[in-house]
Amino acid sequence: MMFDLLFRKTLHITAPALLVGILLLPGLSQAQFLSSPSGSSNTIGEIRVEGAKWINKNTVLHSLELEVGDRFSTSKQQKSLKALYKTGFFKDVQLDRQGDVLVVRVLENPLVNEIRFSGNDAMEDDELKQLIKQKKREPYNKARTEADLAVMRQAYRIKGLFLANIELEVEELSQNRVRLTYEIEEGEKSRVQEVRFIGNKLVDDGTLLKKLVIQPTGWLSWLKEDDTYDREKLMFDQQQLRNVYQDQGYARIQVNSSIAELTPDKKAFIVTHSVTEGDRYKFGKLTIQGDFDELPESDLYAQLQMEEGEWFNVTAVRDTREKLTDLIGDFGYAFLDINPKTVYDDEAKTVSLDFQVKKGRRVYLDRIDVVGNNRTRDEVIRREVLLGEGDRFAASKVRKTKNRLRRLDYFEEVEVTTPKTMDPDMVRLKVKVQEKPTGSFTIGAGFSSTDKIISSASVTQRNFLGRGQKLSFSTALSATRTEFEVSFTEPYFLHKPISAGFDLYNRKTDDDDNSSYKKSSYGLGLRLGAALSDHLYNSVSYHIRHVELYDIDSGASSVIQAEYANSPYLQSMVSNTLSWRDMNRSKDGKSVVKGRSHSLTTDFSGLGGDVRFVRLVQDNHFYHPLMKKDKLTGHLRLKGGMIETWDGSVPIYERFNLGGPRTVRGFRSSGIGARSTTDGDSMGGNYFGQVNMELIFPVLGLEDKGxxxxxxxxxxxxxxxxxLGAGIDESDNPRVAAGVGVHWDSPFGPLQFSLGFPLVKEEWDETRTFDFSVGTSL
Incomplete structure (x- = not known):
């Protein structure tokens, strides 16, 4: 009892003191850091880093909030600790004071010695390595690898592998090193089983579906990979739905929701789009207002791509804005703002548009910056820029510059911007590119009714040494020909927009169906070409080659026998081609819908050698849309040529031939013209003319398949x-054929076939009703 009373009194006296001591413990450690040991200053005289092996000591020092000459500070100590941990390089950090020396003791995270991927089939190791931020020979950073796991999982979702499971295994090695292994279980692809639409009464499912990125699984899905679900694709499809409706006049269309639901077995998605269509609207009043007065109003209104009373079309609105931007922006207005103000009249069902123009300040080009090109030389990019430093800004030239850079096909992405400078009258042109591989190895395969089975292979580098030059090696084999070729092209010869190049080739032809001989040729070609205007191009070439006819059939005609007697031939020829082209392609870029092209080729053979002739060939194409929206296109081709010699006769291999899918369908290749009565050889001709008239239309239900x-x-x-004398059937009567055909830009390459029926022919002509060809590059 007395002991209990004594304990309570002692606790009552000592408890407050004990509580104060506990509360003051952190202060004691801080005071220890701040206190100045006997004989030492409170100023940092030295900073010593201990424990750093992989990490440079300067990296540690740069992360500190304290430096030599500073006073010891607890707050800066805490900030320094946080900064060092934030680098991700260290597992443990301690700051200690020894007199006027600040000691920084670090325990480094292990160094990543190797990164492995296991179980990945859908993505290559190199693809995955580009995704992750944790790199080999860098300190292991757990936070970074966690982020990398999230990025990899998202990449697998984009490929439709929503069931993919990715785990990281960290294996400790000697000398404070680790090996990282990403264990991947890909699972089955979560494909889109079905795409549904709710609320569409005026636009059918098929019209909507063919414009979407996400498609239901079909027989070509394995090749196109368009049946995989991704959230970003789903959001893009929402906008696509709006575009489809608004291009048909449904200006008030609402996409209420787009939902992707997994099937019960979690192996597929069902995507459902819900829409409210609304009424159909027409264009109402169309006006252009603003502060731009440097052109007559008529020039501005000429840019309108719509008329009052037409059905509303959002694409026409965008095209009008783009054309106005080019027209007005070419006067130096880089910060031009064109805002199409929209007014809906729900009673009259019209949409009125007022294009409000704010031209901003006229500016000039300060300088051109090129970034992102690690391999491609600056000059290759700069020569495609249509503006020079000091030039007045021109919006159309900026857009054309971007298109020119894209057409080079050297870059994954091209971005052309005009950031402001300190001078309000100047802008900078910044060209940012992301390069892509430009080398390729292709293997081709195909079949045609003319050449039978065709195989080809080529190795090409389109940006040789980053200079924009093209170098290729190619070979082609078929039942009738064998070709080997080496080609080189410099697009800017002598730093001028002149294309120059050479070709080395070796070719053999064995066409038993049309000739009783074989032909072998090898030679060298040199060429130069330059654009004379936006549509006019001229090229000059020189060829020297050795041509030999061999394996003549014993029953060959006297003409062939005479040709064989003069073989082999040494031919030296200069050629010039002048071409003019102005074509508009369809929105998908797959076919020409409007425009024309013309070319005139002149060959002069006889600058040395023993083959002498002059040859002229003229080729013309005309395309004209016969219905709106590229539904029906007319195509007319007119082609003709003549060849004449002043010394003997023109060799048979240089004469013209007609017949086949590229000239007159319904006839075999070289099936038209003079023919030997003894062996059936085609003799060719010294002059020809051909007319091709086509009516091109989309096949119902397959328009989106090309x-x-x-x-x-x-x-x-x-x-x-x-x-040509006795033993030769010949006639100057025209031949005519008619028929139908199909062309498909398939995933396997262009496929085309035709059914041609001769209407006018000679009895010795060789006909063929069906022609077919398909080819691809693998």
Missing amino acids: VKGMTFIDAGLLNNFDS
């Missing part, structure tokens, strides 16, 4: 200026 149908009428004339 399938085009056509009806055609072909006509051709082929003959010689002088009779």
Whole structure:
């Protein structure tokens, strides 16, 4: 009892003191850091780093809030600790004071010695390595690897592998090193089983579906990979739905929701889009207002891509804005703002537009910056820029510059911006590119009714040494020909926009169906070419080659026998081609819908050698849309040529031939014209003319697959200026054929076939109703 009373009194006296001591413990440690030992200053005289092996000591010092000459500070100590931990380099950090010396003791995170991936089939190791931030020979950073795991999982979701499971195994090695192994269980792809639409009464499912990125699984999905679900794709499809409706006049369309739900077995998605269509609207009043007065109003209104009373079309609104931007921006207005103010009249069902123009300040180009090109030389990019430093800004030239850089096909992305400078009258042109591989190895395979089975292979570098040059090695083999070729092209010869190059080739032809001989040729070609205007191009070339006819059939005609007697030939020829082209392609870029092209080629053979002739060939194409939205296109081709010699006769291999899918369908290749009565050899002709008329239309239900149908009428004339003599059937009558055909830009390559029926022919002509070809590069 007395002991209990004594304990309570002692506790009552000592408890407050004990509590104060506990509360003051942190202060004691801080005071220890701040207190100045006997004989030492409170100023940091030295900072010593201990324990750093992989990490440079300067990296540690730069992360500190304290430096030599500073007073010891507890707050800066805490900030320094946080900064050092934040680097991710260290497992443990301690700051200690020894007199006027600040000692920084670090325990480093282990160094990553190796990174492995296990179980990955859908993505290559190199693809995964580009995704992760944790790199080999860098300190292991757990936070970074956690972020890397999230990025990898998202990459697998984009590929439709939503069931993919990725775990990281960290294996400790000697000398404070680790090996990272990403264990991947990919699982089955979560494909889109079905795409549904709710609320669409005026636009059918098929019209909506073909414009979407996410498609239901089909027989070509394994190749196109368009049946995988991704959230970003789903959001993009929402905008696509709005565009489809607004291009047909449904200006008030609402996409209420887009939902992707997993099937019960979690192996597929069902995507459902819900829409409220609303009423159909027409364009109302169209006006252009603003502070730009440097052109007549009529020039501005000429840029309108719509008319009052037409059905509303959002694409026409965008195109109008782009054309106005180019027109006005070419006067130096880089910060031009064109805002199409929209007014809906729900009673009249019209949409009025007022394009409000604020031109901003006229500016000039300060300088051109090029970034992102690690391999491609600056000059290759700069020569595509249509503006020079000091030039007045021109919006159309900026857009064309971007298009020119894209057409080079050297870059994954091209971004052209005009950031402001300190001078309000100047802007900078910044060209930012992301490079992509430009080398390729391709293997081709195909079949045609003319060449039978065709195989090809090529190795090409389109940006050789980063200079924009093209170097290729190619070979092609078929039942009738064998080709080997080496080609080199410099697009800016002598730093001028002049294309120069050479070709080395070796070719053999064995066409038993049309000739009783074989032909071998090898040679060298040199070429120069330059654009004379936006549409006009001229090229000059020189060829020297050795040509030999061999394996002549014993029953060959006297003409072939005479040709064989003069073989081999040494041919030296200069050629010039002048071409003019102005074509508008469809929105998908797969076909020409409007425009024309013309070319004139002149060959002069006889600068040395023993083959002498002059040859002229003229080729013309005309395309014209016969219905809106590229539904029906007319195509007319007119082609003709003549060849004449002043010394003997033109070699048979240089004469013109007609017949086949590229000239007059319904006839075999070289099936039209003079023919030997003894061996059936085609003799060719000294002059020819051909007319091809086509009506091109989309095949119902297959428009989005790139399938085009056509009806055609072909006509051709082929003959010689002088009779070839006895034993030769010849006529100067034209031949005519008509038929139908289909062209498909398939995933396997272009596929085309035609059914041609001769309407006018000679009895010795060789006909063929069906022609077919398909090819691809693997």
